[in-house]
Amino acid sequence: MYAVVGCSDCGALKLVEGRPETTECPRCGTRRKFEKLKKFVETDDEDHAREVRASMLANRQGEGESFAQLDSFSEMEARVEEAVVDDEAFLEASGIDADEVAAAGERAENRTAGSGRSRKDTVLDALRALDRPTEDEVIAYADERGVPADYVRDALGKLVRRGEVTESRGEYRLL
Numbered sequence: 001m002y003a004v005v006g007c008s009d010c011g012a013l014k015l016v017e018g019r020p021e022t023t024e025c026p027r028c029g030t031r032r033k034f035e036k037l038k039k040f041v042e043t044d045d046e047d048h049a050r051e052v053r054a055s056m057l058a059n060r061q062g063e064g065e066s067f068a069q070l071d072s073f074s075e076m077e078a079r080v081e082e083a084v085v086d087d088e089a090f091l092e093a094s095g096i097d098a099d100e101v102a103a104a105g106e107r108a109e110n111r112t113a114g115s116g117r118s119r120k121d122t123v124l125d126a127l128r129a130l131d132r133p134t135e136d137e138v139i140a141y142a143d144e145r146g147v148p149a150d151y152v153r154d155a156l157g158k159l160v161r162r163g164e165v166t167e168s169r170g171e172y173r174l175l
Contacts, residue, residue, distance in 0.1 A: 002049035004056070005037040013040070013053050047073050119147045123155045127165060127174040134170050 003016045005023070012027040016034065024031045041052045050073050058067035070076070088098040117125065119142075126133060126141035133141070135156060139149045156172060159165035166173050 001042060001044055002046050003042045004040045004049055004053045005034075006040065008032070008038070013056055015046075015049050015053055017046075117145070119151050120155055122147045123152055123159070124174065127172055132171040132173055135172070138172065 005016055006013050007025040009030045010028040012025055020034050022031050023034050043049050058064050091098040122142050122145050126138045139152045142152045160167050
């Protein structure tokens with residue numbers, strides 16, 4: 001059930017679903033028992049309740065005639081869904097191959113889903129698994145798991161600057 005109710009303090013109108021024990025006014029914050037609120041309409045159809053509230057708000061602003069000329073919420077919602085550009089059309093219009101985007105997304109999902117590890121975790125795993133590895137050894141380890149070499153170099157530099165990893169004579173050690 002849906003009800004259009006009004007606040008006795010500020011006059012705000014709102015839509016309430018079900019029969020809550022209390023409800024709070026979104027405008028002034030006053031909390032009242034649901035049973036004591038003025039109910040302008042009670043219906044099982046959410047769209048009908050939305051229409052009534054919108055009509056009441058339009059009438060308050062002197063726009064009742066303009067509102068009457070509009071289509072119902074469900075009709076407007078259907079038109080909006082028809083007018084929206086889907087992702088594939090948007091990408092194609094932007095000069096991007098939608099099939100390549102989908103393939104890249106699938107590769108990324110499979111890589112993440114298969115390993116469950118982030119790229120940073122992969123670099124840290126290499127430092128744990130290898131004994132005093134060089135940058136090239138960490139890159140090789142990460143490359144086998146789909147992590148690009150540029151990322152590995154950047155990650156190693158950041159880890160050293162943060163003091164999480166030490167580098168001595170080209171060998172890395174996790175602290």
